[in-house]
Amino acid sequence: MRYVSARDLKPGMILSSNLYDDNEKILLKSNTVLTQPYINRILMHDFDGAYIFEKDDINTARQIVSNETRIKAINKLKKLDINACQFLANSIVNEVQNAESLIIEQITLSSYDNYTYIHSVNVDVLSVIIGIGMGLRNEELELLSQAALMHDIGKCDVPIEIINKPSKLSQEELTVMKKHPEYGLIRLRDKVKQDGEDVAAVVKNAVYSHHENWDGSGYPRGLEGEKIHKFARIIHVADVYDALTSKRAYKDSMNPADAIEYIMANSGTMFDREVASTFIKYVAPYPAGCRVLLSTGQQGTILENHPKQLSRPKIKLESGSVLDLMKKLDVTILQILNN
Ligand SMILES: [Fe+2]
Numbered sequence: 001m002r003y004v005s006a007r008d009l010k011p012g013m014i015l016s017s018n019l020y021d022d023n024e025k026i027l028l029k030s031n032t033v034l035t036q037p038y039i040n041r042i043l044m045h046d047f048d049g050a051y052i053f054e055k056d057d058i059n060t061a062r063q064i065v066s067n068e069t070r071i072k073a074i075n076k077l078k079k080l081d082i083n084a085c086q087f088l089a090n091s092i093v094n095e096v097q098n099a100e101s102l103i104i105e106q107i108t109l110s111s112y113d114n115y116t117y118i119h120s121v122n123v124d125v126l127s128v129i130i131g132i133g134m135g136l137r138n139e140e141l142e143l144l145s146q147a148a149l150m151h152d153i154g155k156c157d158v159p160i161e162i163i164n165k166p167s168k169l170s171q172e173e174l175t176v177m178k179k180h181p182e183y184g185l186i187r188l189r190d191k192v193k194q195d196g197e198d199v200a201a202v203v204k205n206a207v208y209s210h211h212e213n214w215d216g217s218g219y220p221r222g223l224e225g226e227k228i229h230k231f232a233r234i235i236h237v238a239d240v241y242d243a244l245t246s247k248r249a250y251k252d253s254m255n256p257a258d259a260i261e262y263i264m265a266n267s268g269t270m271f272d273r274e275v276a277s278t279f280i281k282y283v284a285p286y287p288a289g290c291r292v293l294l295s296t297g298q299q300g301t302i303l304e305n306h307p308k309q310l311s312r313p314k315i316k317l318e319s320g321s322v323l324d325l326m327k328k329l330d331v332t333i334l335q336i337l338n339n
Helices: 036-044 067-078 082-098 115-133 138-149 153-157 171-177 180-195 201-209 230-244 256-265 273-279
Strands: 002-005 026-028 049-052 291-294 299-306 309-317 322-324 333-337
Touching (some): 026 036, 067 082, 082 180, 115 138, 115 230, 138 201, 138 230, 256 273
Antiparallel strands (some): 291 333
């Protein structure tokens, strides 16, 4: 399935999840074939977009968090509804805890204009998984989830031309972009003035610090090591991984194996080693369905990953036979093939 922004929806597309209005009433049901009046209704309710079925969805990898929750979170982020985001962040923890497996095997390609929101939800799910792997308690997971979901909320105060610029940012534009953690902190801090309810201090701290690097080379404060809050260190890994594997107007997506390599290569400098080593236990370098080249010269498609040994999946070869790399230790995967 694919996330399509509201203005790109076309009659004939099929919804792959329910859409709810602001009062939590079903607006359109999953499997609805879109017509122009339905699309008008989606636009009228100011939805950012919807998940749509695609032809090759029969073997879609299982979902860790439902599309319904994803859509709700995307729309609440768009509307800057911090209360609703906090509530949804807690639902996301719940769904992740109840998922049958926490292995991330999906490559979601985001379209450009709604990138920030989808990215925020992906970062949230991955952060919660890492948090579970690091043994965080339930209350901590909920706060981590809130911070991860809203980590880029300050981007709403960065001019849209800079956010959506299809090429490299100039030095001046980069300086403005780098203010988004601070803007995010201000947004969360100001919430108490609106409804009297404060956002937890650790959530504000993590949002403010999600671009700090372990070695002190990050921003905005250049904090080092454990002076950076643990939640921010987790979000940082999840954020960079999702950004690398996403396609943007100015860059192609990196495949999961290469992006994992990047995270590990920068472990101890950009990233906290403990976070990076927990992260690799949950993210499959070779997701089911991707084509690979083997050291034997054969090509094949990843059939299934072994949850405890993600670098040694089962592969369906072109001949039709299945090769289990756990049983064939002399064979290695050389690379992911793009077509
Ligand atoms: Fe950010």
